[in-house]
Amino acid sequence: MNHLAINGGPRAIAEPLPSFRDHSGRSLGDEEIAELTEVIRSGALSFLTGRKTAAFERGFAELLGVKEAVAVANGTAALHAAVIYLNPEPGDEIILSPVTDIGTAIPIMAQLAVPVFADVDPLTQNITAASIEACLTPRTRAIIVTHVFGAPADMDPIMALAERHGLFVIEDCAQAHLATYKGRVCGSIGHLGCFSFQQSKHMTTGDGGMVVANEDKRFGRELRLCGDKGWPRQKGGRDHLFLAPNYHMTELQAAVGLAQLKKLPAMVASRIDAADRLTARLADVNVAPATILPDCRGVYFYYAFRMDPRHLRAPIKDVMQALVAEGIDGFIGYPGPIPLYRYPVIRERLTFGSSGWPFTLPGVTRNWDSSDVLCPEAEKACAETICMWWSEGLTSGHADQIGEAIEKVVAAYAA
Incomplete structure (x- = not known):
């Protein structure tokens, strides 16, 4: 634990990663x-x-x-x-x-x-x-x-x-x-x-x-x-x-x-190449990258992987903080640590004035309680998934650095 960046140790990713937020991760010119x-x-x-x-x-x-x-x-x-x-x-x-x-x-x-x-x-x-x-x-x-x-x-x-x-x-x-x-x-x-x-x-x-x-x-x-x-x-x-x-x-x-359209195939290929490199690097790490179905090509908007809380000795939010300290650009869960139906606009029906439409329209029978677990698998996925921002600016070298950061943090927090 003393070697983690969050505890004062050296960062696994010394320089900021290319980011979609600016020219470093975007092919604009x-x-x-x-x-x-x-x-x-x-x-x-x-x-x-x-x-x-x-x-x-x-x-x-x-x-x-x-x-x-x-x-x-x-x-x-x-x-x-x-x-x-x-x-x-x-x-x-x-x-x-x-x-x-x-x-x-x-x-x-x-x-x-x-x-x-x-x-x-x-x-x-x-x-x-x-x-x-x-x-x-x-x-x-x-x-x-x-x-x-x-x-x-x-x-x-x-x-x-x-x-x-x-x-x-x-x-x-x-x-x-x-x-x-x-x-x-x-x-x-x-x-x-x-x-x-x-x-x-x-x-x-x-x-x-x-x-x-x-x-x-x-x-x-x-x-x-x-x-x-x-x-x-x-x-x-x-x-x-x-x-x-x-x-x-x-x-x-x-x-x-x-x-951009002319560049799109190459930009997508770059995302895939870096993601494939990271997936290979994580093969022996106790994380589960999101699955891509057979005969399909995923294009990696995010690179996402799940962590089993039973194999951790701290909450996932602590693990996420440690990953960020190592230089990873990411967050817990998509769209966040809770599924979409738990956000106030839907849970509290904050739509058209105080009407609650469309949920309260005549004939509507979908009247779930805001505390209901509508989708158990989604609840778990949101709470257990690490989503990392991805861009065409990432290279195999960056993927290796990201993999090193994940290996380092997972080993430190393993139960």
């Missing part, structure tokens, strides 16, 4: 500057008069092998546009994971649908067909599948379940750029795929998002209109067909996106 300069000089910063947004959409669709791609302001906007496209009735239910960002649940509640949480597989921390099926009721309309940590969920059984029950499937690919499931790119398997380009993602435009699909019209709506005020602009004039927000991406975001 002359290519992005050139695209941005072109936009500025054109004077057309809006998609209405510029050309970059449309080009970005075409390039992203081509890379994923889908027919449609609609650029929006951010990842939450992408998911919201997808739920608007679905057009649920108030009180309808949409199943999602409790191991995801609040941005997956906000669009459900914003459309007055009820979020229903399915438990996760303890190895992948993704929802499964079995856990989804246990949540089905006559009010179920859709499933949002988050490919958490960049590891694909088991999509074939989920899609088969959806087909049997007439359910719509939205893939939340915010953490899964170019992840593949049995040879298919995540985002192209469900009915819609949603992506984020926020600062920490595999490619970034600062903020920004994309909805992709092999369809452009269903439920009486066109996908593009769902983030554009329900406005069929091609008709001319102002004719707003249904309630929808303004989620436009700017030409500045799209310009950066075009440059």
